[in-house]
Amino acid sequence: MGIYSRIAKSLPLQCCIVCAEPSFHVVCQSCANEFSITAKRCLSCALPLNQSLEYCGNCLRTSPSFHSAFTLYDYEGVVAYLIKKMKYDARLSVAQFFAEKVSEKIDDMQSSGHHYDVIIPMPLHKKRLRERGYNQVVELLKTLDKKMPIDTRSVQRVKSTVPLTDLSLAQRKKEIKGAFSLAEPLTHKRILLVDDVMTSGSSLNELATTILKQSPAVVCCDALTLSRAHLIESQT
Numbered sequence: 548m549g550i551y552s553r554i555a556k557s558l559p560l561q562c563c564i565v566c567a568e569p570s571f572h573v574v575c576q577s578c579a580n581e582f583s584i585t586a587k588r589c590l591s592c593a594l595p596l597n598q599s600l601e602y603c604g605n606c607l608r609t610s611p612s613f614h615s616a617f618t619l620y621d622y623e624g625v626v627a628y629l630i631k632k633m634k635y636d637a638r639l640s641v642a643q644f645f646a647e648k649v650s651e652k653i654d655d656m657q658s659s660g661h662h663y664d665v666i667i668p669m670p671l672h673k674k675r676l677r678e679r680g681y682n683q684v685v686e687l688l689k690t691l692d693k694k695m696p697i698d699t700r701s702v703q704r705v706k707s708t709v710p711l712t713d714l715s716l717a718q719r720k721k722e723i724k725g726a727f728s729l730a731e732p733l734t735h736k737r738i739l740l741v742d743d744v745m746t747s748g749s750s751l752n753e754l755a756t757t758i759l760k761q762s763p764a765v766v767c768c769d770a771l772t773l774s775r776a777h778l779i780e781s782q783t
């Protein structure tokens with residue numbers, strides 16, 4: 548290899564999508580260092596918690612349908628900015644970047660005893676899929692294709708819901724009710740549902756409820772999200 552090729556190989560070829568500095572990846576290391584990661588979370592819904600607790604108040608009152616939830620980041624700052632870019636700006640390079648992290652997270656979960664037979668990404672309604680052109684959650688699972696089966700066919704989103712972002716918790720539950728449908732009962736024992744953001748958990752809860760009600764073979768239905776938003780008081 549000539550000296551120019553060697554120099555070209557060692558120079559960043561792109562700019563960081565957040566700070567525009569030269570970077571080897573779509574997000575530079577210094578921006579990635581700003582991702583907010585809370586270590587201690589509710590074992591049931593992954594809400595950040597005070598060190599001394601295992602479950603949040605909401606889960607102690609009413610536990611969600613899914614069994615355990617896991618997440619990578621807090622939905623804030625740089626992470627929230629990147630997820631919006633991925634979802635609404637068609638920046639699939641961001642999804643590729645996060646797909647590596649999701650894959651690493653699933654490896655970590657498996658090392659600590661959380662094994663699954665299949666992954667089910669949060670389905671998009673076909674109208675939303677047509678508008679966006681891709682399901683960002685499926686994109687987040689691209690690097691896992693060969694490691695674990697990913698089922699995008701068995702569960703469909705049959706109701707075109709309004710965006711849940713501005714709704715109260717009660718309105719979210721009402722809006723999402725009956726949104727999913729199964730072609731036939733799932734025969735897998737251990738399922739991992741995946742979504743990009745969990746806020747109230749209403750969508751994942753409804754998805755898990757639909758699957759568990761109709762699939763007696765399922766003994767474990769966990770949830771993994773790329774990020775977890777903190778609920779604001781008016782939404783609780």
Ligand SMILES: [Zn+2]
Binds near residue numbers: 563564579
């Ligand atoms: Zn940067």
Ligand SMILES: [Zn+2]
Binds near residue numbers: 589590592603605
């Ligand atoms: Zn909780």
